[in-house]
Amino acid sequence: MATVVEPDSSKLTLADFKGKVDPDWCPGCGDFGVLSSLQKALVELQIQPHDVVTISGIGCSSNLPGFIHTYGMHTLHGRALAVATGVKLANHNLRVVVTGGDGDGFGIGGNHFIHTMRRNVDLLYLAMDNQIYGLTTGQTSPTSRKGMKTKSMPFGNIEEPVNPISLALAVGATFVARGFSGEPKHLVELMKEGLRHKGFAFIDVFSPCVTYNHDNTYPWFKERVKKLEDDPNYDPSDWHEAMKRALIWGDEIPIGKFFERTDLPSLVQSEPILEGEPLAHRQLRTPREVVQGFVAELI
Amino acid sequence: MRSGSAVVFNGDTIKPKDRADGVQFCPIPVNELSKGSRNKVEQNTLALAASLNMMGVGFQPLEEVLTEQFKKKGDAVVRENLGVARAGYDYAATNFKPFPDPLPMTDARYAVLSGNIALAMGGVAAGVKFYCAYPMSPSTGVLHWMAAHARKAGIMVRQVEDEIGVINMAIGAAHAGVRAMCATSGGGFALMTEGLGMSAMMETPVVVIDVQRAGPSTGVPTKTEQGDLWQMLGAGFGDFPKVIAAPTDILDCFKLVPEMHNLADRFQCPGIILSDLLLSEGRASVDPKDLDFNVEIDRGELITSVSVGPTSQASVGTPPSAASLIGHSGRSPHATADSSNSQNGYKRYKITESGISPRAIPGIPGYVHTAATDEHDEDGVLISDEFTNPHKRRAMMEKRQRKIAGIEAAVPPPKLTGEPGTDVTLIGWGSTKGVISEAVEILNSEGISANQLQIRWLVPLHGEAIVELLKTAGKRTIIVENNYSGQFARYLRSETSYVPDGYIRKYDGEPFMPHHIVDAVKEQMAGKTKLSVPTHEIMV
Numbered sequence: 099m100a101t102v103v104e105p106d107s108s109k110l111t112l113a114d115f116k117g118k119v120d121p122d123w124c125p126g127c128g129d130f131g132v133l134s135s136l137q138k139a140l141v142e143l144q145i146q147p148h149d150v151v152t153i154s155g156i157g158c159s160s161n162l163p164g165f166i167h168t169y170g171m172h173t174l175h176g177r178a179l180a181v182a183t184g185v186k187l188a189n190h191n192l193r194v195v196v197t198g199g200d201g202d203g204f205g206i207g208g209n210h211f212i213h214t215m216r217r218n219v220d221l222l223y224l225a226m227d228n229q230i231y232g233l234t235t236g237q238t239s240p241t242s243r244k245g246m247k248t249k250s251m252p253f254g255n256i257e258e259p260v261n262p263i264s265l266a267l268a269v270g271a272t273f274v275a276r277g278f279s280g281e282p283k284h285l286v287e288l289m290k291e292g293l294r295h296k297g298f299a300f301i302d303v304f305s306p307c308v309t310y311n312h313d314n315t316y317p318w319f320k321e322r323v324k325k326l327e328d329d330p331n332y333d334p335s336d337w338h339e340a341m342k343r344a345l346i347w348g349d350e351i352p353i354g355k356f357f358e359r360t361d362l363p364s365l366v367q368s369e370p371i372l373e374g375e376p377l378a379h380r381q382l383r384t385p386r387e388v389v390q391g392f393v394a395e396l397i
Numbered sequence: 398m399r400s401g402s403a404v405v406f407n408g409d410t411i412k413p414k415d416r417a418d419g420v421q422f423c424p425i426p427v428n429e430l431s432k433g434s435r436n437k438v439e440q441n442t443l444a445l446a447a448s449l450n451m452m453g454v455g456f457q458p459l460e461e462v463l464t465e466q467f468k469k470k471g472d473a474v475v476r477e478n479l480g481v482a483r484a485g486y487d488y489a490a491t492n493f494k495p496f497p498d499p500l501p502m503t504d505a506r507y508a509v510l511s512g513n514i515a516l517a518m519g520g521v522a523a524g525v526k527f528y529c530a531y532p533m534s535p536s537t538g539v540l541h542w543m544a545a546h547a548r549k550a551g552i553m554v555r556q557v558e559d560e561i562g563v564i565n566m567a568i569g570a571a572h573a574g575v576r577a578m579c580a581t582s583g584g585g586f587a588l589m590t591e592g593l594g595m596s597a598m599m600e601t602p603v604v605v606i607d608v609q610r611a612g613p614s615t616g617v618p619t620k621t622e623q624g625d626l627w628q629m630l631g632a633g634f635g636d637f638p639k640v641i642a643a644p645t646d647i648l649d650c651f652k653l654v655p656e657m658h659n660l661a662d663r664f665q666c667p668g669i670i671l672s673d674l675l676l677s678e679g680r681a682s683v684d685p686k687d688l689d690f691n692v693e694i695d696r697g698e699l700i701t702s703v704s705v706g707p708t709s710q711a712s713v714g715t716p717p718s719a720a721s722l723i724g725h726s727g728r729s730p731h732a733t734a735d736s737s738n739s740q741n742g743y744k745r746y747k748i749t750e751s752g753i754s755p756r757a758i759p760g761i762p763g764y765v766h767t768a769a770t771d772e773h774d775e776d777g778v779l780i781s782d783e784f785t786n787p788h789k790r791r792a793m794m795e796k797r798q799r800k801i802a803g804i805e806a807a808v809p810p811p812k813l814t815g816e817p818g819t820d821v822t823l824i825g826w827g828s829t830k831g832v833i834s835e836a837v838e839i840l841n842s843e844g845i846s847a848n849q850l851q852i853r854w855l856v857p858l859h860g861e862a863i864v865e866l867l868k869t870a871g872k873r874t875i876i877v878e879n880n881y882s883g884q885f886a887r888y889l890r891s892e893t894s895y896v897p898d899g900y901i902r903k904y905d906g907e908p909f910m911p912h913h914i915v916d917a918v919k920e921q922m923a924g925k926t927k928l929s930v931p932t933h934e935i936m937v
Contacts, residue, residue: 118778148762153569156770163767164779169759170767171572172779173565174595180562184569184577185759187553188527192573192760210565213558371553378574378758379701382524382694384550389690392518392546396508397685 110141117165128305128316129159131279132226136195137166138282139289150193153182155202158233159226159305162197176207179214182221183365189376190366193293194221201231204240204260215271218297220364222289225262225300226279228307229314236310246313262302263344263356267337273299274340274357278323279306280316281353288355297364304353319351326354334358403451403493405444423447423493430484439481446485453499456486508685512650512676513538513580516606519654520578521550522690525604527570527577529555529563531585534618535674536608539580560585564592564605572601572768574701574758576658580606583625584615590632593667597637597797599768600746600756602661602668604654609673611906620906621674623827623879626855626888629669638664638800640808641856643671643827647681648688649853655692660807663697664800665756671855673879675908676828700757700764744775748792752799801857808854810862813870815848821918822871824897826852826885829877829909836914845918847871852885860893867895875899875921877914899927907933 115137123129140150150168154160156175163170169192173181182196203211203225214223230248231237237250240260247254266274273295277285285303292299304319326332326343333339340357366372398404400419408424416422425447431439442463449459459482467475510518517539520528528547530540540556547554553570557563563579571577581589586607596603609625611617629641640660644650653670661668745766747754754775757764771781772790780786780793813822815837825833830851840847848871850863867874874897876886881904889895901917903909909931917929 118776122782146762148760148765151573151759152767161779164769167765169765170769170777171569171599172767172769172771173599174591174770177561177565177592177595180557180565181569181572183555184527184529184566184571185573186569187555187566188570188573188575188577189758189760209558210562213562369553371548371551376573377526377551377553377570378760380526380551382526382576382696384521384524384690386690388549389518389521391549392521393508393685393688396510396514397506 110144110146112137112141114147115140115167117167119164121161121165123158123161124307124309126308127158128228128279128303128307129162129226131282131285132159132197132224132303132305133162133165135277135279135282135285135289136162136197136224138286139293140168142286143290143293145193145293149191150195151182151185152195152197153178153185154196155198155207156233157199157202157231158307159197159199159228160202168195176202176205177210178202179207179210179219179223183214183217183219186219186221186366187369187372187377189378190220190372191376195293196221196223198225199232199239200225200227200229200241200262201239204262204265208240212265212269215266215269215298215300217365218270218272218362218368220297220366222292222295222299223301224289225302226305227262227302228305228311229259230307230311232307232310243313248310261344261347262300264341266300266302267341267344267357271300271357272297272359272362273355274344275299275301275355276304276353277301278304278319278353280304280320281323281325284325284327284353291355291358295358296360296367297362322349322351323353324350326352326356401496403496405447407440407444421494423451423489425485425488430488431481442478442481443485443488446482447489447493450486450489451493451495453495454502456483459486506685507682508688509680509682510647511538511678511680512644512647512672513608513678514542515647515650516580516654516670516672516677517542517546518688519651521546521552522651522692523578523655523658524576524694525552525578525654525658526575527553527567528579529557529566529577530579530581531557531560531563533560533582533585535610535678536580536582536585536606536672538677539606539608560588561592564589564603565595567605568592568596568599568601568603571596571603572599572759574699576602576604576662578604578606578654578658580608582608582610582618583612583628586625586628586632593639594633594635594637595770596667597633597635597639598770598772600665600754600797601768602658602665604657604661604668604670606670606672608677609671611904617906619674621828621879621908622904622906623673623829624881624884624904625671626826626880626884629671630856630888632669636794637797638666638804639856640664640666640668640804640854641671642669642854643852644676645827645830645851645853647676647679648683650676651688652692653853655694659693659695659697660804662699663695663753663807664804665697665753666800666804671827673828675879698753698755700755700761703761703763745777746773746775746793746796748775748796750799751803752796753803754796805857805859808857808859810859811850811852811854811866813848813850813866817848817869817871819846819848819871821845821847821873821875821922822850822867823847823875823877823914823918824850824852824867824885825877826855829879832909832911833877833914835911836918839911839915840918843915845922847918855888858889858892860889860895863889864893864895873898873922875901875918877901877909879903879908899929901929901931903931903933905933
C-alpha cells in the first residue's frame with residue numbers, strides 16, 4: 099500500500115508520466131481522478147513510460163492518452179479495443195492500457211468489448227463510466243438510468259441500461275472490477291491488480307460528469323458505493339457470487355474486484371507464433387526453405 | 398460453336414438435333430462404358446478422358462491425376478476410376494476425330510494457384526506478420542491460405558468479429574511496427590472506410606485487399622464485377638493520400654502485394670489492392686520461378702530501435718537497398734537523423750518537404766508520442782479543440798497531401814501493348830487484361846489492327862500521360878469494363894476530360910469472353926452503337 103516514492107533518480111516518479119499538455123476536462127470532472135490514479139499505479143509498479151501504450155477511442159475520457167506521458171493512440175469512436183489487440187499481438191512486450199467512456203465502450207464499441215473479453219487479450223481496460231454522452235453535450239448513454247432525462251430523451255429514458263459488470267462476467271472476462279474516481283486510493287490498487295493480471299482486465303470506473311449528468315453525482319455515488327474488499331467473506335474467485343453482487347444496484351452499489359481467474363491463458367500465451375521475440379522486431383524475410391515448401395504445394 | 402470445335406456429351410440422355418457447320422458431335426454411351434455404375438459423375442471422367450484423347454494428351458497424366466485424387470478412398474476406387482477413364486479414352490480413339498493440332502507436351506512443372514493464394518503468398522513475400530479478416534466471399538481464400546500457413550510463415554492470423562474490428566486491429570498491429578494486411582469484399586470494405594481515414598490521419602500504413610463481387614449490397618456473392626472502383630476512390634471522408642492498384646492477372650496478384658506494402662510504408666498511408674472474383678477465385682498455372690519471394694522490401698523512414706552509441710541515434714530504415722534488407726532492426730542509420738530524431742525533440746509529425754515524417758514505433762525510449770485521429774500538430778498534440786488554429790491545420794493538411802507527389806513519382810505511368818496507330822485501342826483495367834489481349838489477337842488476325850492499354854495503377858492514375866499516349870494509340874478508343882456505369886471511363890473523364898469513342902460493358906455477373914469484345918468492336922466500327930453490352934450465352 100505504500101505510495102511513497104523514493105527520491106532516487108533511477109526510480110520513476112509521477113513527473114515521468116506527466117503529459118505534454120494539461121487536461122481540458124471540465125473542472126471537477128471524474129476523469130481527473132482516473133488519470134492521476136493511472137499515473138500513480140504505473141509509478142508504484144515502476145513501469146517505464148516507453149513500455150506503455152495508452153489507447154483510447156473518442157469522447158471526453160478518450161482524450162486521456164494526450165494527458166499522460168506514455169506512447170499513445172487516440173483512435174476512432176468505439177474502436178480502441180480492436181486497435182489495442184493489434185498493438186498487443188504485434189508487440190507483446192508492450193503494456194497496453196485502453197481508456198474510454200461508456201458510450202465508446204458499451205455503445206458503438208459493444209461488439210469489440212464482447213469479443214476482446216472473450217479472447218482474453220492481455221490488456222487493462224478502464225471504462226470511465228459517467229452514464230452520459232459528455233463530449234456531444236449530454237445525450238443518453240448505454241448506462242443511463244431508466245427515466246433519466248437528456249437532450250436526446252427529453253421525456254425520460256425508456257430503455258434499460260446495460261450492466262457492464264454482469265455483461266463482462268457473462269462473456270467470460272477473467273478480471274472484472276468497478277472503481278470510483280472519488281475513491282482514488284482504492285482505484286489505484288484495482289489498477290495495479292489489473293496491470294498485473296495476465297489476460298483481459300476490465301475496470302468500470304464511476305467517473306461523474308459534473309456538467310451534463312445531474313443524477314449520478316459525486317454525492318450520489320459517495321452515499322451508495324460499498325467496497326467488496328470490506329466484506330471478509332467475499333471470494334472474488336467465485337463467479338456465481340460475483341454475478342449476484344454484480345446485480346446489486348440501488349441504495350447500495352458494490353465497488354471493488356468482483357472476479358478474477360488466473361487459470362486461463364491469455365491470447366498471447368495461447369498463440370505459439372508469439373513465443374519469443376515480438377513480431378514487430380522479427381525479420382521480415384521468411385526462410386527460403388519455407389517459401390520453397392509453399393511453392394512446392396502448388397506443383 | 399465454331400467450325401472445328403467438338404461437343405462431348407452423354408449420348409444416353411442428350412439427343413441433339415441441329416449442329417453448326419464443321420462441328421463434331423461426340424456422344425458417349427455412358428451406361429455402356431461405365432458398366433452400369435450408379436455413380437452419375439462417372440460421365441465426367443469419361444468426357445474428360447475422351448477430350449484428352451482428342452487433344453492428343455497421353456493417358457499417363459490422367460492416370461496420375463486420378464490416382465492422386467482418389468488415393469485416400471482406397472485402391473478399389475482408384476481402380477474403378479482408372480477403368481472408366483481408360484474406357485472413355487479408348488472409345489474416343491476409335492469413334493471420334495482428333496483435333497488437327499495436338500496440345501504440345503512439356504516436362505516443365507507449373508505451379509497452379511488462385512488469385513487469392515497469390516495475394517496471400519505475396520503477403521509472405523512482403524514480410525507481412527499480421528493478417529486478419531472476417532470471412533466474406535470471394536476474399537475468404539486469402540484467409541484460408543494465411544491461416545493454414547500461419548505457423549510456418551510466422552504470421553499472426555486472426556479471424557475478427559467484423560470488418561470494423563479487422564481494419565482497426567490491422568492498423569494497431571502496423572502502428573506497433575509490423576506489416577499488416579487484411580482482405581474483404583465490397584460490403585466489408587464499406588465497414589472499413591472509417592478505419593482507412595484513421596490510417597491516413599495517424600500516418601500508419603495498412604494494406605487492404607478488396608475482392609470485388611457483383612453488387613450492390615449482398616448482390617451476387619459468387620459472381621464477378623468491377624463495380625467497386627468508385628467506392629475505393631471515395632473511401633473515407635476528408636482529403637488524404639492513398640494508393641489504389643488493380644492486379645492484371647493472377648501472377649500480378651503475387652507481385653503487387655509487396656509493391657503496395659513498400660508504397661504504404663514509404664508514404665505512411667493506406668494502400669488498396671482491387672482484385673475481383675475472376676482473379677481471386679480463378680486459377681492459373683505459372684512458372685514457379687516467377688513466384689520470387691526475394692523482392693524489394695522498403696519500410697521507409699521507420700525508427701525501430703535506439704542504437705547503442707554516443708549519438709544515441711535511432712536506426713532509421715530508409716531507402717531500400719533492396720535485396721540486402723533483412724528485417725529492419727540494427728540497420729545503419731543512413732537516413733537523415735536530424736535534430737527531430739534525437740531523443741528529446743522527436744516530432745512524430747514533423748513538417749518536411751516530402752510530407753513524410755520519421756515514424757517511431759512504440760517501445761523505444763526517447764520517442765514517446767501520441768498518434769491521434771484528431772488533427773494534431775507536429776508533436777502529436779491535438780489542435781482540434783484549440784480555439785482556432787487555421788494555420789497549423791493548413792500546414793498539417795499540406796504536409797500530408799505533399800506525399801501525393803512522391804507517390805506519383807514512385808509509380809510508373811501505363812504503357813501501350815502493341816504498336817500505336819491501330820484501327821482500335823482497347824482500354825481496360827485490372828482483371829480484363831487477359832481477355833482483352835485475346836480479343837486483340839483475334840481482331841488482328843481478322844484484319845482489324847488493334848492494341849491494348851491496361852491500367853494497373855488507379856491512384857495515382859497519371860492521367861496526363863494516358864491522354865498523351867491515347868493521342869496516337871489508335872483511331873478509335875474503346876473502354877472495356879465489367880460494370881454498368883463505366884466506372885473507369887467516368888474516373889478517367891473526371892481526371893482528364895478524356896472521352897473515348899466507345900464503351901463495352903458487362904454487368905451480368907460473368908466475365909467477358911474474347912468474342913464478346915471482338916463482336917462489340919465490329920459493331921462499333923460499323924457505326925451501330927457507341928455502347929456495347931454483350932449478351933452472355935447461357936450454357937447448360
